Amino acid sequence: MKPAPFTYHDPQTLDEAYGLLATLENARVLSGGQSLIPMLNFRYVQPDHIIDVAGIAAISGITYKDGILKIGAMTRQREIEYSDIVATHCPLMREAILQVGHRQTRNRGTIGGSLAHLDPAAELPLVACAMDGMIHLGGSRGTRDVAFTDYALGFMTTAIEPDEMITGVSIPTWKPGHGSAFVEFARREGDFAIVAIAALMEIDASQTITRAALAVGGALATAQRLPEAEAILVGAKANDETFRAAGEACTQIDAVEDVHAPASYRKSLAGVLTRRALKAAAERTK
Amino acid sequence: MTDTRKITVTVNGKSHTKEVPTRLLLSDFLRHELLLTGTHVGCEHGVCGACTVLIDGRSARSCLTLAVQANGHEVMTVEGIAPNADELHHLQQAMQDHHGLQCGYCTPGILTTLFELLRDNPDPSEHEVRSAISGNLCRCTGYQGIVEAALDAAQKMRAGARS
């Protein structure tokens, strides 16, 4: 239950970090440590080098410009929780962050760390998925922006190359007046969700849904959109009947089975939580 | 050869400079290097909360922090809660009064977590108290006494601040 020995590096600039990533074999990036350190303690991972990026000021902070919310990889979850920018422009993320771990882990955990770890039930990747987030990657060969769908390759597997690191994420925000909801079920507060649903919706004056996004976490290998249910929503009236139909479509997912819940339970839960999330999102539209 | 670093960490107001292995956890730094054994270690993978300390005033699991990550920062452990050697903090007194502990294993983590809560939110609801300690496992008390202690301490601290 102690990390195996490694060599510690604490670059102060991105170029320094990129240089280390390019030259060191078997290196891991350390940000808040709330996922990596448990894995080190268990010795699930035994890197030869740890690159602590906490000192790189360029990858920390929250900005909003022209409809894009940009969050640096090293931004702590606590900063997101208390950010007025996030609360104003991205209520879905604000609601989600309150369900990320516990205060003690949010105080240190970062958004970049959560995206890099990509736990199937993690809240922040689910938000990035539902909102078409763009992940910013960097390395000595240059930078690139990867859409969440191309970024999340599978169970805890990302598109990050060994010589790259996440520098941040951009979230295109929805129009003021949209409604959103983040609903999850876990057996205890702060536990990983058995199923989580993120929903966003815009409706017009006649209560017709003009835009909708729906994504599920905890039930599949990684956070995923629910396109069949989204198709049911767009153009339909925002009412219980529509939400029930969309929920029904969500029960068709190929849910995983584990010690926490059988697949049938997750499917049923996906339907129920979808209905609840859609109802809440609709009520929050203005 | 073990990779080491010289770090300076202020713990409960006192600065310590030591050369430590870079893989050393903050929990072990506190317990084994500084002999501050008040910080307990239950699981060493971030689940039980027994190892909670404050880093720059914010609660954190010391088993999920490397000692080198605390370099240049301020740490407060359970030993730093009481105002002096003869007096208990309101929270500690309330834990005693309300039977908020039995074996005491979880207690340091509960105290540091509640210390942060009451500093940020002097008048928490019962739900807010329960939510704050949702990351702290207690196998003995059933939490009832801990919640009562937190609410009682909060009330006494507010009264103290007014007088």
Ligand code: FES
């Ligand atoms: S010992 Fe750190 S959370 Fe259990």
Ligand code: FES
């Ligand atoms: S008092 Fe024994 S674990 Fe809490």
